[in-house]
Amino acid sequence: xxxxxxxxxxxxxxxxxxxxxxxxxxxxxxxxxxxxxxxxxxxxxxxxxxxxxxxxxxxxxxxxxxxxxxxxxxxxxxxxxxxxxxxxxxxxxxxxxxxxxxxxxxxxxxxxxxxxxxxxxxxxxxxxxxxxxxxxxxxxxxxxxxxxxxxxxxxxxxxxxxxxxxxxxxxxxxxxxxxxxxxxxxxxxxxxxxxxxxxxxxxxxxxxxxxxxxxxxxxxxxxxxxxxxxxxxxxxxxxxxxxxxxxxxxxxxxxxxxxxxxxxxxxxxxxxxxxxxxxxxxxxxxxxxxxxxxxxxxxxxxxxxxxxxxxxxxxxxxxxxxxxxxxxxxxxxxxxxxxxxxxxxxxxxxxxxxxxxxxxxxxxxxxxxxxxxxxxxxxxxxxxxxxxxxxxxxxxxxxxxxxxxxxxxxxxxxxxxxxxxxxxxxxxxxxxxxxxxxxxxxxxxxxxxxxxxxxxxxxxxxxxxxxxxxxxxxxxxxxxxxxxxxxxxxxxxxxxxxxxxxxxxxxxxxxxxxxxxxxxxxxxxxxxxxxxxxxxxxxxxxxxxxxxxxxxxxxxxxxxxxxxxxxxxxxxxx
Numbered sequence: 001x002x003x004x005x006x007x008x009x010x011x012x013x014x015x016x017x018x019x020x021x022x023x024x025x026x027x028x029x030x031x032x033x034x035x036x037x038x039x040x041x042x043x044x045x046x047x048x049x050x051x052x053x054x055x056x057x058x059x060x061x062x063x064x065x066x067x068x069x070x071x072x073x074x075x076x077x078x079x080x081x082x083x084x085x086x087x088x089x090x091x092x093x094x095x096x097x098x099x100x101x102x103x104x105x106x107x108x109x110x111x112x113x114x115x116x117x118x119x120x121x122x123x124x125x126x127x128x129x130x131x132x133x134x135x136x137x138x139x140x141x142x143x144x145x146x147x148x149x150x151x152x153x154x155x156x157x158x159x160x161x162x163x164x165x166x167x168x169x170x171x172x173x174x175x176x177x178x179x180x181x182x183x184x185x186x187x188x189x190x191x192x193x194x195x196x197x198x199x200x201x202x203x204x205x206x207x208x209x210x211x212x213x214x215x216x217x218x219x220x221x222x223x224x225x226x227x228x229x230x231x232x233x234x235x236x237x238x239x240x241x242x243x244x245x246x247x248x249x250x251x252x253x254x255x256x257x258x259x260x261x262x263x264x265x266x267x268x269x270x271x272x273x274x275x276x277x278x279x280x281x282x283x284x285x286x287x288x289x290x291x292x293x294x295x296x297x298x299x300x301x302x303x304x305x306x307x308x309x310x311x312x313x314x315x316x317x318x319x320x321x322x323x324x325x326x327x328x329x330x331x332x333x334x335x336x337x338x339x340x341x342x343x344x345x346x347x348x349x350x351x352x353x354x355x356x357x358x359x360x361x362x363x364x365x366x367x368x369x370x371x372x373x374x375x376x377x378x379x380x381x382x383x384x385x386x387x388x389x390x391x392x393x394x395x396x397x398x399x400x401x402x403x404x405x406x407x408x409x410x411x412x413x414x415x416x417x418x419x420x421x422x423x424x425x426x427x428x429x430x431x432x433x434x435x436x437x438x439x440x441x442x443x444x445x446x447x448x449x450x451x452x453x454x455x456x457x458x459x460x461x462x463x464x465x466x467x468x469x470x471x472x473x474x475x476x477x478x479x480x481x482x483x484x485x486x487x488x489x490x491x492x493x494x495x496x497x498x499x500x501x502x503x504x505x506x507x508x509x510x511x512x513x514x515x516x517x518x519x520x521x522x523x524x525x526x527x528x529x530x531x532x533x534x535x536x537x538x539x540x541x542x543x544x545x546x547x548x549x550x551x552x553x554x555x556x557x558x559x560x561x562x563x564x565x566x567x568x569x570x571x572x573x574x
Contacts, residue, residue: 017244017245017267017268017269018244018245018248022245022246023219024210024213024214024218024219024246024247025210025211025214026144026211026214026215026219027211028140028205028209028211028212028215037128037134040124040127040128040131040134041121041124041125041128043120043124044117044120044121044124045121047116047117047120047121048087048114048117048118048121051087051110051113051114051117052083052087052114054110055083055086055087055106055107055110055113055114056076056079056080056083057079058106058110059074059079059082059083059103059106059107059110060073060074060075060076060079061073062100062102062103062106063100063102064097064099064100064102064103065097065100066097067097072097074096078095078096081095082095082107083107083110086107086110086111086114087110087111087114089111089115136204139203139204140203140205140215143201143202143203143215143216144215146199146201147179147201147215147216147217147220148217148220150177150179150201150217150220150222151222152177152222153176153177153222153223153224154176154177154178154179154217154220154222154223154224155171155176155177155178155179155223155224155225155226155227155423156178156179156181156213156216156217156218156223156225156226156227157171157178157179157180157181157227157229158181158182158207158213158226158227158228158229158230158235158236158239159181159182159207159228159229159230159231159235159236159255160180160182160184160187160188160190160191160202161182161187161229161230161231161412162393162394162412163229163255163411163412163415163416163419164180164182164187164227164229164230165190165191166412166413166416167227167229167416167419167420168180168191168196168200170303170304170416170420171420171423172196172197172198172200173303173304174304174424175197176423177198178200179200179201179202179216179217180200180201180202180203181202181203181205181207181212181213181216182202182204182230183204183205183206183207184204185204188202188203188204201216203215203216206235207228207230207235207238207239208235208238210242210246213226213239213242213243213246214246218242218243218246218247218250219246219247223247223250224250224251225250225251225252225253225271225423226239226243226250226251226252226253227252227253227254227419227423228240228252228253228254228255229254229255229415229419230255233256233257233258233261234261236254236255236256236261236265237254237256237261237264237265239252239254240252240254240265240268240270241268243270244268244269244270245268251270251271252270252271253270253271253272253273253274253419253422253423254270254272254273254274255273255274255275255276255415255419256273256274256275257275257276257277257327257411258327259275259278259327262275271422272418272419272422272429274414274415274418274419276409276411276412276414276415277327277328277331277411278331279414279418280328280331280332280409280411280414281331281332281333281334281335281336282335283297283414284332284335284336284362284388284407285335285336285338285339286436287312287407288312288314288315288339288341288360289314289315289316289339289440290314290438290439290440290443291311291312291313291314291440292311292440292441292443292444292447293435293436293438293439293440293442293443294312294443295308295309295310295311295443295447296435296443296446296447296450297432297435297436299447299450299458300421300428300431300432300458300459300461300531301417301418301420301421301432302417302458303458304458304460305457305458305534306457306458307456307457307458308447308451308456308457308458311447312406312407314440315359315360315386317340317341318341318342318358318359318360319341319342319343319344319357319358319359320336320341320342320343320344320358320359320360320361320362321343321344321345321346321353321354321355321358321360321361321362322336322343322344322345322346322361322362322364323345323346323347323348323350323353323361323362323363323364323365323374324348324362324363324364324365324390325348325365328364328390329345329364332362332364333345344358346361348365348370351370351373351374351377352374352377353374353378355378355381355382355385356382358385359385359386360385360386360387360388360406361375361378361385361386361387361388362388362390363375363378363387363388363389363390364388364389364390364409365390366392367392368391368392368393368396368399368400371389371390371391371392372389372396372399372400372403375387375389375403375405376403386406386407387405387406387407388405388406388407388408388409389403389405389407389408389409390409390410390411391408391409391410394410394412397410424461425461425462425463425529426463426527426529427463427504427505427507427512427527427529428461428529430505430512431504431505431514431529434514446515449502449515450502450531453498453500453501453502453533453536454500454501454502454531454532454533454536455500455533457533459502459531459532459533460531460532460533460534460537461504461529461530461531462529462530462532462537463527463528463529463530464527464528464530464544465525465526465527465528466478466522466523466524466525466526466527466528467524467525470544471544471545472544472545473543473544473545473546473547473549473550474488474522474543474544474550475524476547477547477550477551477554478522478523478524479524481554482521482554483521483522483550483553483554484518484519484520484521484522485503485506485516485517485518485519485520485522486498486518486519487553487554488503488522488540488543488553489501489502489503489540490543490553491539492539492542492543492546492549492552492553495552495553495556499532499536499539499540500532500533500535500536500539501530501531501532501533501536501537501540502530502531502532503515503516503528503529503530504529504530504531505528505529506520506522506526506527506528507526507527507528507529508523508525508526508527
């Protein structure tokens with residue numbers, strides 16, 4: 001997997017901050033459960049050992065008689081044997097001879113003494129099992145072992161709130177491994193009760209502590225990224241700083257809502273910082289001025305198999321009412337002003353804002369019920385006004401979906417979409433950023449190209465390198481022949497048909513070509529970003545791995561399927 005930090009030189013920028021390499025810590029307080037057991041059980045164990053020792057010595061010293069009535073004293077081993085089954089309340093009788101009254105009295109006293117010791121020990125052990133420190137130590141040890149056993153690339157997800165849950169569900173659906181850390185036990189309980197396809201290592205801990213990230217696998221060879229998705233900007237900043245200074249080669253993507261904290265994050269060169277408050281204004285303007293590009297953006301960042309979103313009308317100018325407060329209000333107003341729209345503010349406490357002469361209204365208070373009340377009143381009184389509504393809590397999704405505003409702003413969903421677009425396949429977000437710089441006509445052509453090849457469902461992104469390990473037949477063919485982008489995507493059964501795959505980008509020697517023409521000649525080592533339908537990659541693999549298929553795709557000549565018949569067919573006759 002390509003490391004985006006290496007690709008964009010961010011690792012070098014981080015090294016300017018780090019002057020001294022430091023090993024990633026993994027010791028989180030007292031996490032040795034055995035040490036805690038020995039420390040807590042020290043008193044009862046000393047009691048048992050002392051009583052047992054005295055009982056063995058005392059029984060050895062107590063006089064007895066043998067079967068003939070002669071004086072007899074037990075050996076130390078015989079005393080040890082008798083007290084072993086007596087102290088554990090098993091009881092095998094009086095051996096090797098019947099006890100005298102003195103021996104029976106001594107054994108009786110020692111029996112009650114050891115029972116008291118066992119009760120003391122068991123009570124202490126039960127209290128220890130219920131102790132929060134002990135259970136935390138056990139959980140951390142178990143978590144550390146499970147993380148160390150991971151043998152495939154994985155992500156560390158810090159924060160399992162609404163955004164974290166959405167990201168983790170998508171990662172699990174794509175077969176990606178991840179580790180979760182959250183300081184709220186209830187959220188971790190939700191994860192452990194989820195229907196994830198594989199068991200997910202999870203831990204209740206504060207990621208402010210660098211050792212927690214170390215225990216989660218920050219120093220693991222297979223860790224390919226860290227996603228800081230907590231609800232606290234300061235915690236996310238701490239995660240960015242920890243990763244940047246301890247493991248500068250590991251990319252980190254962080255969520256943030258405060259602009260001041262966002263600027264502090266960028267000093268530590270994260271792979272990305274997603275501020276949904278700022279993003280919404282950009283996306284709102286994009287949906288108004290370039291609806292086809294916005295449709296492409298939403299479609300490519302939707303869950304796999306999702307339906308193509310509808311394309312809204314283009315809005316050139318007009319006045320907007322923003323019913324919000326704080327940074328969100330200011331950011332949206334600034335973006336609308338920058339796009340040439342007039343903006344006026346409405347009091348969030350006013351359930352009847354003036355929208356008589358506006359083309360659209362942004363309703364974004366911090367209460368879902370208030371947002372619905374204001375939007376519902378506007379729709380009833382002014383049905384032609386374009387409504388953009390903020391959804392605060394994930395539980396409000398059903399009613400918001402039923403209300404169906406022209407644009408629904410869900411901060412957690414926006415962060416999840418962009419985060420996944422950056423980690424699902426190298427180059428996906430770079431392609432989206434390229435799309436955001438294009439005009440609406442380009443967006444419309446691209447949407448139609450993807451729809452005609454891949455259907456109306458969200459295409460699956462993937463990366464293909466033209467190297468022997470990923471495309472052996474194509475690599476061999478390119479050593480002596482030419483192969484174009486159009487040839488690569490021909491159907492191996494009918495070359496006049498194209499498989500359900502679109503080559504979105506071709507990267508060659510750090511140069512990136514977006515939506516290359518069909519006649520572009522491919523070269524060994526090229527890296528391709530593909531968008532495909534579910535069955536498209538399966539048919540493309542036939543060309544990637546089969547010599548006969550790649551020759552048919554390139555030339556139209558059909559060769560025998562087996563190597564022997566191909567060799568015989570190439571021999572000259574006579």
